[in-house]
Amino acid sequence: MAGYGLDLQLEVYGKGEVPDHPFSYEGWEQRAREVLDAGAFGYIAGGAGTEWTMRANREAFYRWRLRPRMLRDVSERDLSVEVLGARSAGPFMLAPVGVLSIAHPEAELAVARAAAATGVPVILSTVSSFTLEEVARESGDAPRWFQLYPGRSPELNRSLVERAERAGYSAVVITLDTTMLGFRRRDLENAYLPFLKGEGVANYFSDPIFRARLKEAPERDPEAAVRAFLEVYVTPDLTWDDVNAVREATSLPVLVKGITHPEDAREAVRQGVEGLVVSNHGGRQVDGAVAALDALPKVVEAVGGSMPVLFDSGVRSGADALKAVALGATATLVGRPYAYALAAAGESGVRRVVRSLLAEVDLQLALSGYRSVRELGASSLLDARD
Numbered sequence: 001m002a003g004y005g006l007d008l009q010l011e012v013y014g015k016g017e018v019p020d021h022p023f024s025y026e027g028w029e030q031r032a033r034e035v036l037d038a039g040a041f042g043y044i045a046g047g048a049g050t051e052w053t054m055r056a057n058r059e060a061f062y063r064w065r066l067r068p069r070m071l072r073d074v075s076e077r078d079l080s081v082e083v084l085g086a087r088s089a090g091p092f093m094l095a096p097v098g099v100l101s102i103a104h105p106e107a108e109l110a111v112a113r114a115a116a117a118t119g120v121p122v123i124l125s126t127v128s129s130f131t132l133e134e135v136a137r138e139s140g141d142a143p144r145w146f147q148l149y150p151g152r153s154p155e156l157n158r159s160l161v162e163r164a165e166r167a168g169y170s171a172v173v174i175t176l177d178t179t180m181l182g183f184r185r186r187d188l189e190n191a192y193l194p195f196l197k198g199e200g201v202a203n204y205f206s207d208p209i210f211r212a213r214l215k216e217a218p219e220r221d222p223e224a225a226v227r228a229f230l231e232v233y234v235t236p237d238l239t240w241d242d243v244n245a246v247r248e249a250t251s252l253p254v255l256v257k258g259i260t261h262p263e264d265a266r267e268a269v270r271q272g273v274e275g276l277v278v279s280n281h282g283g284r285q286v287d288g289a290v291a292a293l294d295a296l297p298k299v300v301e302a303v304g305g306s307m308p309v310l311f312d313s314g315v316r317s318g319a320d321a322l323k324a325v326a327l328g329a330t331a332t333l334v335g336r337p338y339a340y341a342l343a344a345a346g347e348s349g350v351r352r353v354v355r356s357l358l359a360e361v362d363l364q365l366a367l368s369g370y371r372s373v374r375e376l377g378a379s380s381l382l383d384a385r386d
């Protein structure tokens with residue numbers, strides 16, 4: 001009868017003390033705002049332009065209402081999902097979030113430990129603050145994926161995915177929507193770009209192919225090395241050829257992240273990638289772009305069950321994850337929720353966020369009359385516009 005939900009309730013109510021950590025997204029956001037300087041907080045919290053799309057990502061969830069079913073014996077429940085061989089305790093993974101050293105000194109190391117402890121896989125960003133090998137050591141046997149920003153150097157891309165494969169990452173997620181930074185007003189106002197402070201470059205600076213491009217080692221001339229990173233990073237000329245070159249360089253399954261148009265989804269099917277992520281990068285790239293949840297149903301239809309469709313941008317609660325799954329997502333990714341918790345409370349904050357998402361999904365699922373996330377579907381939801 002027990003489960004994530006009941007366990008968490010018994011623990012908290014049993015102690016009878018006000019817990020140290022918040023249970024709400026807003027609570028963590030507030031704590032992060034208190035501990036971070038304006039530049040770092042703005043970088044994490046901000047979106048592109050007027051931030052309309054960032055808000056629309058949230059509002060899209062309000063259109064859908066869960067329709068609980070009664071009297072269906074939900075005493076045995078299984079929240080877990082498996083995506084391309086990676087098992088997660090619930091319909092969540094930790095989204096690739098770069099430069100986490102701006103949030104907390106233990107950055108991705110703390111996140112990897114929290115992910116391993118809670119059974120939810122993490123997707124490590126290319127622009128992580130620690131090397132992918134250092135992060136892998138903190139993960140132990142826990143499933144982990146590597147996110148790649150393919151740069152202008154095919155040799156460097158190959159080197160990064162080979163390193164990821166050797167270090168036990170079991171899939172590569174190629175992000176398509178951030179070939180350049182979006183127009184981010186908060187960061188412009190704060191003149192804040194973490195990379196110029198030497199954040200997020202660990203995987204590049206430690207890479208033999210990247211180092212061979214430099215006149216001086218990054219340790220001797222870090223500024224020149226950062227400039228070389230920025231030159232490699234910006235790729236407005238990216239095409240499917242680049243994606244396919246990465247696929248040829250690895251035996252790992254490859255997913256593409258940043259799809260919202262059904263035509264792109266159809267092309268992804270034609271090209272034969274192993275999965276895709278419906279995402280608008282948390283509203284950080286194209287202002288005015290379609291809310292990710294509004295894009296999901298048409299992408300799911302275009303894919304027609306031929307590969308897993310993951311979803312992110314705006315997931316803040318168990319209810320949000322259930323709605324995305326009911327609309328056809330195999331699982332969801334969360335970004336800012338754990339980044340804020342990391343900023344405010346390190347590893348224990350990230351654990352709390354994951355545990356409370358799992359507990360919330362468990363209770364929400366049970367009280368809506370489902371034993372497994374796989375039972376969710378179109379009939380679980382009501383479209384408030386109808």
Ligand SMILES: Cc1cc2nc3c(=O)[nH]c(=O)nc-3n(C[C@H](O)[C@H](O)[C@H](O)COP(=O)(O)O)c2cc1C
Nearest residue numbers: 044095096097098125175281282313314334335336
């Ligand atoms: C501070 C920050 C850094 C990010 N860095 C990356 C990254 O390095 N690679 C990537 O693919 N996505 C990155 N993202 C996007 C996330 O993977 C994800 O798509 C987004 O955060 C999901 O939206 P949410 O924050 O509303 O949950 C970043 C997001 C944030 C907030």
Ligand SMILES: CC(C)CC(=O)C(=O)O
Nearest residue numbers: 098127178180181281284
């Ligand atoms: C621009 C990237 C290097 C980091 C990122 O994905 C982001 O800030 O959203």
